[in-house]
Amino acid sequence: MTEFLLAASGFVLAMVSLGLIRVLRGPGNADRMMAAQLLGTGGIAGLLLLGTAAGAGATADVALTLALLATFAAIAFVKKGSSRSPDAPQSGT
Amino acid sequence: MSAAVDLFTIVAVSAGVFFFLAGTVGLLRFPDTLTRLHALTKADNLGLGLVVLGLLPRAAGPVGVLKLVCVWLLVLLGSAAVSQLIARAVRNEGPGA
Amino acid sequence: MTTWESFDIVLAVLVLPLAFWTIAARETFVAVVSYVAYGLLLALVWVRLGAPDVALAVAAIGSGLSGVLLLGTAARLRDVEEQAAAARPSLLLRVIAAVLSVTVAAGLAVALQFLPDPAPTLAPVAARNLAATGVGNPVTAVLMAFRAMDTLLEKVVLMLALVGVWSLAPDRVWGGRQGPRHQADPQGMLVFLARLLPPVGVVVGVYLLWVSADEPGGAFQGSTILAAMWLLAMLAGLTDTPPVSSRRLRLALIAGPAVFLLVGLGGLWLGDSFLSYPAAWAKTLIVVIEIGMLLTVGLTLALLVAGPPERSARQ
Numbered sequence: 001m002t003e004f005l006l007a008a009s010g011f012v013l014a015m016v017s018l019g020l021i022r023v024l025r026g027p028g029n030a031d032r033m034m035a036a037q038l039l040g041t042g043g044i045a046g047l048l049l050l051g052t053a054a055g056a057g058a059t060a061d062v063a064l065t066l067a068l069l070a071t072f073a074a075i076a077f078v079k080k081g082s083s084r085s086p087d088a089p090q091s092g093t
Numbered sequence: 094m095s096a097a098v099d100l101f102t103i104v105a106v107s108a109g110v111f112f113f114l115a116g117t118v119g120l121l122r123f124p125d126t127l128t129r130l131h132a133l134t135k136a137d138n139l140g141l142g143l144v145v146l147g148l149l150p151r152a153a154g155p156v157g158v159l160k161l162v163c164v165w166l167l168v169l170l171g172s173a174a175v176s177q178l179i180a181r182a183v184r185n186e187g188p189g190a
Numbered sequence: 191m192t193t194w195e196s197f198d199i200v201l202a203v204l205v206l207p208l209a210f211w212t213i214a215a216r217e218t219f220v221a222v223v224s225y226v227a228y229g230l231l232l233a234l235v236w237v238r239l240g241a242p243d244v245a246l247a248v249a250a251i252g253s254g255l256s257g258v259l260l261l262g263t264a265a266r267l268r269d270v271e272e273q274a275a276a277a278r279p280s281l282l283l284r285v286i287a288a289v290l291s292v293t294v295a296a297g298l299a300v301a302l303q304f305l306p307d308p309a310p311t312l313a314p315v316a317a318r319n320l321a322a323t324g325v326g327n328p329v330t331a332v333l334m335a336f337r338a339m340d341t342l343l344e345k346v347v348l349m350l351a352l353v354g355v356w357s358l359a360p361d362r363v364w365g366g367r368q369g370p371r372h373q374a375d376p377q378g379m380l381v382f383l384a385r386l387l388p389p390v391g392v393v394v395g396v397y398l399l400w401v402s403a404d405e406p407g408g409a410f411q412g413s414t415i416l417a418a419m420w421l422l423a424m425l426a427g428l429t430d431t432p433p434v435s436s437r438r439l440r441l442a443l444i445a446g447p448a449v450f451l452l453v454g455l456g457g458l459w460l461g462d463s464f465l466s467y468p469a470a471w472a473k474t475l476i477v478v479i480e481i482g483m484l485l486t487v488g489l490t491l492a493l494l495v496a497g498p499p500e501r502s503a504r505q
Contacts, residue, residue, distance in 0.1 A: 001099055003193040008106050010200040012113050012144075013234070016136075017204045019117040022129075023223050024211075030126055030183050034133050036223045037175060038120055041137045041168055042113055043230045045144045048161065049106070050197075050237060057153045058242035058406040060160040061398065062233060065246055065415060067164050068391050069254030071171030072418040073226060075380065076258040078178045079372070079425055080265045167390065174383040181379075 002053045009049035016042025033077045040070035098150045105147030112140035126183050130176055137172035141165055201238065205231045218264035218271060222257060229253030242406035243329045246398070250414035251491075258421070259495045324473030326404035333408070334476045338465045342454065345447045345483060348490045352443070356434050358498035365435030366503045369496040374427045384426030391419035399484050403473065409480040409487070416488035421495055431496050433503035439489070446486025450479050 019042075022035035044063045051059025112135055119132020145165040152158045208228040215221040229252040236245035267274065278284075316332055323335040333341050359366060374380045398412035423429045432439045453475050457466040467475045 001102070004103060005106070006193045006197045008110050008144075010197045012110055012140075013204060013231070014200055015110075015113050015117045017208070017227075017231075019120045020208070020224075020227060022120050023220055023227075028126065028183075029219055030179050031129065032220060032223050033179060034126075034130060035120060036227055037172065038116060038133050038136060039227045039230060041141055041172060043234060044164060044168060045109065045113065045141050047234055047237060048144065048148055048164070050234065052148050052151050054237075056237070056240075056242065057157065059237055059245075060152075060157060060164065061401070061405075061407065062237060062242055062245045062249055063164045064160060064167070064394050065398070065411065066230070066233065066249045066253075067167040067171065068387070068394060068415055069250055069418055070230075071167070071175065071383075071387065072422050073254050073257050074171070074175040075178065075383070075422065075425060077223075077261060078175065078182055079380075080258075080261050163390075167387075170383070170386065174379050177379040 005049045005053035009046040009053065012042050012049065013046040016046075029077075033074060036077070037070070037074050040066065040074070044070075102147045102150060105143050109140050109143030109145075109147060112136055112143065116140060127180060130180055130183075134172060134176050138169060141168055198238065201231065201235055205235065216275075218267065219261070222260045222264055225260060226253050226257035229257065243327075243402075243408055243411070246406065246408060246411040247414075250411050250418075254418055255414055255491060255495055262495070262497060322469060322472070323467075323476070325476060327402055327406065329406070330402050330408065330476070334479065335467065335472065338450075338454070338479075341483075342447065342450045342465070345450065345486065348487060348494075349443060349447065352490050352493055355494055355498050359434070359500075363499050363502045365433060366499040367433050367501045368431040368493060368499050369424070370500055371430060372425050372427045374425075380426045381428060384423050384428050388419035388423055391415050391422075395419070395484070395488075399480055402480070403477070409483045413484045413486075413488035414491055416484065417490075417492035417495070420488070420492045424492075424496065431493065434499050435503055442489055443486055446482040446484075449482035453479055 016039045019035050019038045023032045026032060044066050047059055047063050047066065051057075051063075116132050116136025119135070120129050123129045123132055142165055145161050149158055149161060152161050205228065208224055208231060212221050212224040212228055215224060229248055233245045233249040233253065236242070236248055313328075316336060317328060319336075320326070320328060320331055323331040325331050325334070355368075374384075392415075395412040395415035398407040398415065399409045401407040402409060402412075420429070424431060453467075454465040457468075458464045461468050
């Protein structure tokens with residue numbers, strides 16, 4: 001079971017890191033942010049799997065922190081990554 | 094009993110990992126920003142959800158279960174909102190946003 | 191090869207190209223995204239190394255807040271990015287820098303191989319005296335009891351950094367509000383999220399502080415989450431940065447180091463030396479200091495990310 005969880009964790013991490021190729025290719029900043037978002041979610045999944053495999057209870061706390069901060073960072077990216085000036089009123093955002 | 098629980102974990106985690114694979118493939122291969130976004134959200138919701146479901150039997154007590162579910166709910170909420178915002182940014186500025 | 195070793199190799203193979211790409215990327219935005227991704231994977235490495243407290247700090251600050259700070263910088267520099275790229279140092283200089291960096295890294299790697307096997311460390315001494323501090327988490331004991339002086343000085347350094355950011359204000363908005371005024375559709379997604387997430391974040395942040403006594407956590411990590419939640423509310427336009435000249439803000443910023451200092455001076459008066467805690471009161475004092483730190487560090491980190499003052503206090 002430990003080996004399976006570790007293998008699953010490693011596989012998920014490898015997958016979402018592959019997704020980072022999208023950061024290279026673009027073509028726009030939105031695609032790059034999406035790749036980072038995928039890495040965030042995959043990282044949380046990999047972290048939870050790793051924590052359960054290692055039997056460490058604190059990894060759920062790290063995953064909670066990651067979830068909150070990843071959401072915050074993604075929103076800041078969307079706000080600041082778009083080329084509009086930051087305090088123009090944006091429809092729907 | 095324990096073997097059934099282990100089997101449940103293996104099945105659920107494998108399904109979750111499959112969705113992460115699908116999400117990555119979608120992100121890399123789909124032709125358009127918005128379709129890629131669609132693939133991404135599948136990984137976020139189902140991928141992480143199935144992984145968390147598979148890990149629930151091995152969590153450390155009721156607080157552990159609560160934390161795992163909270164992580165999934167937070168990611169669900171955050172990724173749903175961020176996907177909306179990214180989609181609107183793409184719509185407002187065109188695909189080269 | 192065991193599964194653990196394969197996993198470690200997979201992690202290393204993922205982290206190193208990301209680090210390389212962060213430096214080699216042409217566009218600043220790409221570099222910042224790579225940096226955030228790198229911080230995320232590094233948090234995993236720390237968990238694998240058995241240091242959840244450090245993993246928390248890296249996930250919160252290295253990946254989250256620093257990423258946003260760098261992104262804000264990249265946004266400001268967008269206009270001059272072409273000029274900056276044109277002013278790159280010569281090839282010879284870059285080669286020399288690369289050779290130096292590789293030499294240092296290789297030297298460190300070699301030195302690590304030749305460390306004496308029980309490496310010289312104070313960890314067993316700290317572990318033996320853990321009971322005297324009243325806390326169960328050795329990281330908290332080191333940060334808040336054995337090396338409390340360092341932690342106090344770190345808080346002062348943070349305050350000085352904030353004063354530095356404040357001093358970047360142009361004359362006409364001296365003492366004004368930091369950062370731009372954000373606006374968002376009140377019926378929109380961002381405001382919805384900014385109303386829903388901060389209460390959860392506050393609970394998690396305070397929880398991390400509370401649990402740091404006996405489990406991995408920490409006041410610093412908790413305050414980073416609080417700062418991120420406040421910044422989220424700012425990004426949605428639900429709240430605004432306070433004017434730098436506000437007295438309440440300044441009092442709140444001093445509160446943390448002041449409490450720390452008072453406890454330290456109390457130790458001088460009631461105990462053996464500066465920052466000594468009377469044995470029966472150790473844990474209470476530590477918690478009191480950490481609460482003060484949570485408030486001050488949370489405020490400071492959020493204001494550091496918000497940027498220098500751009501608007502006058504009346505706006």
